[in-house]
Amino acid sequence: MTEIMVSITVLSFLLTLIFIFWRPFDVNEAVPATIGAIIVLLCGTVSLHDLGKIAETISGAAITIMATIVMAIVLESFGFFNWMAQILAEKSKGSGIRLFWNVNLLCFFMTLFFNNDGSILITTPILILLLKHFRLKNHQKIPYLLSGALIATASSAPIGVSNIVNLIALKIVGMDLYMHTAMMFVPATLGLVFLVLLLYMYFYKKLPRKLPQGPINFSNPKSHPLMPENTPVLKNQDSFMYKILLFVFCVRISLFVASYIGIPVEAMAVFGSLVLLGWRWIYLKINPMDMLKKTPWHILIFAFSMYVIIYGLHNIGLTDALVHVLKPYVAKHHLYASLLMGGTLSVLSNLFNNHPALMVGTLTLTNMGLDPLTLKVAYLANVIGSDVGSLLLPIGTLATLMWMHLLKKGNVKISWKHYFKVTIVVIPPTVIFTLVCLYYWVHWLF
DSSP: OOHHHHHHHHHHHHHHHHHHHHOGGGOOTHHHHHHHHHHHHHTTSSOHHHHHHHHHHHHHHHHHHHHHHHHHHHHHHTTHHHHHHHHHHHHHTTBHHHHHHHHHHHHHHHHHHSOHHHHHHHHHHHHHHHHHHTTOOHHHHHHHHHHHHHHHHHTTSSSGGGOHHHHHHHHHHTOOHHHHHHHHHHHHHHHHHHHHHHHHHHHGGGSOSBOOOOOOOOOOGGGSTTOOSSOOOOTTHHHHHHHHHHHHHHHHHHHHHHHHHTOOHHHHHHHHHHHHHHHHHHHHOOOGGGHHHHSOTHHHHHHHHHHHHHHHHHHTTHHHHHHHHHHHHHTTOHHHHHHHHHHHHHHHHHHHOHHHHHHHHHHHHHTTTOOHHHHHHHHHHHHHHHHTGGGGSGGGOHHHHHHHHHHHHTTOOOOHHHHHHHHHHHHHHHHHHHHHHHHHHHHHHO
């Protein structure tokens, strides 16, 4: 590996990140990632053989996430999310405190049912509309929007299927979805409870005690990025929506069953999305071909391109350097492995986004020669750092960057400084608490 190849690879990586965060002319993040990947390929850092390995690694995860997004688009065709927003307002019963808990509960379940990016895309516009309906001022909207975004993104930690980068990392480590959930769901959920309690204490004095009540109407088709132009008015809406909800829940359960018995997870995800597409076709007479336009295919391109760039960094020795520094401590004790890898991934995620950070961290672990249990603990700590620790700065996750963009479109003002004033208080203690919970939970299991 020549010095020129190393320099080009590092420079391509840095420039790619700069353009992803900067996004001049609102360019899609897949564009700079693709350009960076092409440069890395042309300079020879990544071979054609490496490309095959990369495609094999990310294909299942990408298909699963895309199938989930298709399900979200189909549900919006039925008016599911408008229905959910109305329930959210009704259950709050005019209480700003009750609304806070309902918002965070909604964001948690949306991530579990779909994924973190989809949850942000679905819930943020609905919350903006809801808060406008309640005629709240800008500073009164922030507690709901910010806490909802943090919970929605952090909720991808309990189950690997809620985040594309988690699924990719699972493939690298050789860990199935069932084992990931068994070891991770309890500590990550405890961490989420801890986070929402910290957020509640931080925002308590800013939450309005009473909200104006009245009918909620999301009649503007431009109010939500997934909303079709003619959202149907369904007969027996509540009954129909509960059936849809039950079906989606069964599909999510099937992913874990499939993982346990050795069936490809992506096969069950695709099956679920196809059934919903057929259901919509029969019920609403909407041709499934519309998915070709509505599905964000750029996610596949982005994930593949970023992995090519990260694999280039791996080939020039980045992971070897990390192995040399971290292995003596990670291999020494499971608590050290949890705290050190979780802390390292938190730092890396806030420096250059959690997607490449988790990829680097996972490749590093696979080259440490750890025993199976230590590898699993360290990997799960990586996920906590990537999914929760990355929330310290807006650049830590694409979901947060997308959230900031949606707020701007909704005329809700929040600066990076305001964001950081909240996260510096709640994120570091949450990460440490969750990593310690992981250590004790794993030792109780094994």
